[in-house]
Amino acid sequence: MPVKESEAIVLRSFPLGEGDRVVSFLDRQSGRVKGVARGARLTKSRFGSTLELLSYIRIWYFERENRDLVRINQCELIESFMDVQADYSSGIAMALVSEVTEAVLGEKEPADPQFRLVLLTARAIRAHGPSPAVLAYFCLWTARLGGWLGPLDRCSRCGRLVEQESLFTSPGNPELCCSDCRDGWMKQISKESLLVGRMALSGTLERLLKENPSPEAPKEILSYGLDVLEHHIEKKLISRKILFLGESGSVEIESKE
Secondary structure, eight states, X not given: OOOEEEEEEEEEEEEETTXXXXXXXXXXXXXXXXXXXXXXXXXXXXXXXXXXXXXXXXEEEEOOTTOSSEEEEEEEEEEOOHHHHTSHHHHHHHHHHHHHHHHHSOBTOOOHHHHHHHHHHHHHHHHHOSOHHHHHHHHHHHHHHTTOOOOSSBOTTTOOBOSSSOEEEETTEEEEEOTTTOOTTOEEEOHXXXXXXXXXXXXXXXXXXXXXXXTHHHHHXXXXXXXXXHHHHTSOOXXXXXXXXXXXXXXXXXXXX
C-alpha cells in the first residue's frame, strides 16, 4: 500500500524489543493509530526527538491489511513540548491530556476537533503553566465532543433552569441535580464553578483565561469534568491521582504568574 502522510500528535510510546518503539499517535485525518518505529531507541535513530509526548509532527507510515500496527517510516518535527515537560507539574498536566485522549478515542475514528483541542491545550500549558482553568477547558470539551456532557445550567431530573444556584452530583453518576431533586449523598458544585464551566463551553480558552476566575472554581469544575470522563471510560485515570490530593478535590498544581 502507498505511504500515508499526515499531521499527528504523539500520545504515548513504549519500548519494543531491543531497539524499536510502539507509538500511539493522533493522526489528524485518520484518528488514533498505533504503529512501530523501527530503530527508534537506537543512538543514531532517524526519529530523533520526534516521538516525545505530545510532539506535533508530520508522519509518514505504511498500513497493511490484517495488521493492527502500522509501520512508521519517517517523522518530521513541527513543534516540540519537551521544554514544557521539564517542569514537573506541567509534565503531569501534559500526561493527563495524553491519557484522557488515548482513553476516549476509538482506534482509527476521525477526530479533527480533538486533535485541535489537544494542540491548543498543550500550547496553553506552555504559556500559562498547568492552570486548572486550562485543564478544565480541555476536560469539559473532551466530554462534550464525546457526547457525554449534559447542560451545566439545568437539573437533569426535573429540567428546571438553574443559573444562580449550586447543583449536586455524585462521582459515579455525571448527572447534575438541583437542591429539590438531589439525593442525600450527592456533593455540591458551586454556582461559581458552574459559571466557569459555562464560560469554557461558550467561548474560547483565551477568553476564559482573561476572565481570571478564582483558583478554586476551575479546580471544582475540573474535578466534575474528570468524574464524567472516568464514568464513561470505566476506569480511573492514573495521572489524576498525581494531580489530586485525597478526596478533597484540590489540585496540587499552580499557574504561572
